[in-house]
Amino acid sequence: MASDRRPSSSETRSLLEEAPPSYHSTDDVDVTSSPTEDTPPLNKFSRADINWILAGLWSSVLLGAFDGTVVATLLTPIGSHFDSSNQASYIGTSYLLSVCCFTPLYGRLADILGRKGAMLLALSLFGSGTIFCGLATSMRALIVARAVAGMGGGGSVYAFIASIAVSDLIPLKQRGLYQGMANILYGLGAGLGGPLGGWVNDMFGWLGPLLIFSFTVVATKVNIKLPFEVQNQSIADKLHRIDIIGSLTLVGTVGCLLLGFSLKTSEELPWSHPLISGLFFASVISCVLFIWVEKYWAPYPVMPLRLMTQRTPLAVSISNLLTSMSAFSMIYNIPLYFSAVRLDSAAKSGLHLLPHSVAISTGSVLAGWIMRRTGKLYTLTLVSSLLTIIASLLVTFWDENSSALHLWLDLIPQGFGMASFITSTLIAMIAGVYKEDMAVATGITYLFRTTGQVLGVSLSGAILQGVLLQKLRERIQGPGSSEASEDRWYSIRTTSVIPTLEPFLQRAAMDSYADALRAVFIWQVAINFLGFLACLPIQENVLP
Incomplete structure (x- = not known):
């Protein structure tokens, strides 16, 4: 799936420099966008x-x-x-x-x-x-x-x-x-x-x-x-470069979509509710207007559509969307698992994310070192994506018999893989576009990444609440069930209430949370697998 297309020499340098600086033999770094040697550098920075x-x-x-x-x-x-x-x-x-x-x-x-x-x-x-x-x-x-x-x-x-x-x-x-x-x-x-x-x-x-x-x-x-041609522009010309209509329609597209999912989760409204369906309809209309504006109207589009029709930018965007959904679902739901199922304190629940955070640092640095040493990123990207799948699989097997070692270490592949993945795909995006598109292409990557974060929190929350309520209704039966009205079920879904419940209701709440979170973790496995498939078309741009 990977091709060995060698980028032009300009793609292998920093955005505004004429020749790669020597970071070991010089004290100053000259940075310029001029293609000629006689043009004075735009920027000169000391190492300090x-x-x-x-x-x-x-x-x-x-x-x-x-x-x-x-x-x-x-x-x-x-x-x-x-x-x-x-x-x-x-x-x-x-x-x-x-x-x-x-x-x-x-x-x-x-x-x-x-x-x-x-x-x-x-x-x-x-x-x-x-x-x-x-x-x-x-x-x-x-x-x-x-x-x-x-x-x-x-x-x-x-x-x-x-x-x-x-x-x-x-x-x-x-x-x-x-x-x-x-x-x-x-x-x-x-x-x-x-x-x-x-x-x-x-x-x-x-x-x-x-x-x-x-x-x-x-x-x-x-x-x-x-x-210079940008610096010397008048304020009016600079304002003309801002794609106001495209920006507004993009905000409408993304904002209405994500707000619809968020309200569906937090307010537990049905999909057919006028507010939810209205937001989704507004998102579709804004999306159509956005595409028309970007293609036919905007002289400087906020998201050039020609980038989204290219193989590597499209693959990077979709894979970042999916893997970010799973990553933020994991970050938000792991502390919930320890507070609702293990009844740990908030501080101890958050502490379980510490190995994950260390893995983020280690994975990103190692990914950068590998790309610098080998000049390649395709295999690294696939392996990183596979690590996120492995981590999601590991947490699905958590139960009351899981050892403390597993509870602390099973998140490491997720942090390691995700950090490596976002590092390699960002470089793949930068290496796959022209220099003048670098800033916008970076923005597209972050747009899909942050969209995935919101969707991950919202959709995992919808799955969690749906399964949780179903399991609570199934378990709270028999003696004492008359006390567990619909309002009581809703109060049990506040984790701070669980330690104060009588033993029967406490066990029912803990088991229901465990089942609901397992459903979320299984969903994460599926999302990570789709993310792995999405990154397969990424091209190998050798970094000489």
Whole structure:
């Protein structure tokens, strides 16, 4: 399935440089987009400057990983604090919806405002949303604040603009290794967020200093210049390059689709409910308008359709969508397994994600090293995808007799495989498009990845709630069943209630959760297998 098409020499270098810099024999790195030797370089960075740039960009990665796992762990306590446990899931979905809708927009903004301008905008929105979270006095205010934070998270804390900037500075063959270094910080943040999430009370107290550091370094050090023809454009010309209609229709397509799935899960509305069917219909209409705008109207489309008709970009997009669905389903449901089935505390439940986080760091770095050493990525991608299938299979066999060793180690292939997979497929996407499409192609990859994250949480939640309610109704029969009315079944689905139940109801709840989560894990196996099939058409672009 893989071809050995060798990319042009320009594809093997950093985006804005004429010749690969020697990182071992020179102190300064010249970066330029000019094809001629007589043209002065656009950018000149010392080794220290590059280190500062990477520190500023990557600190936002640590910020985002810590933020995400802390929020996942604190959903139940936050819901109890505001007496709105039924709306707690909106805290996560509102953020992910905003991330998903706004991520592709930063691809164009990075080419219009520059890397620094786009990154500062993203950090400002994320910081504002985080501050508003600390000031929120109601669940609705907190949900809105998380949505504002997600507008910035799509460009900053999810490492999107950082990936573009690294591609400006680092030759293609080495980008996988640098992506691996970024994922070390992601793994560190995710690993700390899980166990700390059980007792962190003030989110901004932890995130504030890191956010200020990242903003300051980006403002002072990330001075990556764009080509002269872009820099010298007037404000009107730059605004003309923004695909406003395409962006709005894309937000409508993705937002309505994901909101429909989220409401179906959290509010337990039937598929035929006017709100759910209306959102899906609006998504279809927005999608048709988006395709028409991108094909016939937009001079600078936010998502060029010609990229989505190419073999490698299409395969990378679909495979990232599917594997991200499974990965985030795993991240959100594993702590639930330990709190509802094993009756562990929130802190201990989050701690079980620590080996997974370590595996993310290790897998990404190893993937980068392999690509740098061999110049190939196709076999690495397939093996990484297979590891996610193995991990999903392992957790389906968890029961009350499973040893502690399995409960701690079975997640490692998932973290290892997923980190390696997203690293190799991102490099495959960058290597498979022209330089001028690199930022937009990176945005497409992150769009499908974040869409998969929201779908993974929403669809796994729908499966979980459907199976759970069915199993509870089946088990709570016989003596004492008169006490278990429909309202009682609903209260049992709040995990914090389970330890306070009488033994009969407690065992019924634990077994029902175990069955429902096993159904989710089996679904993850199927999704990972489809993701493996989707990545088969990816082309082997040798990285000499």
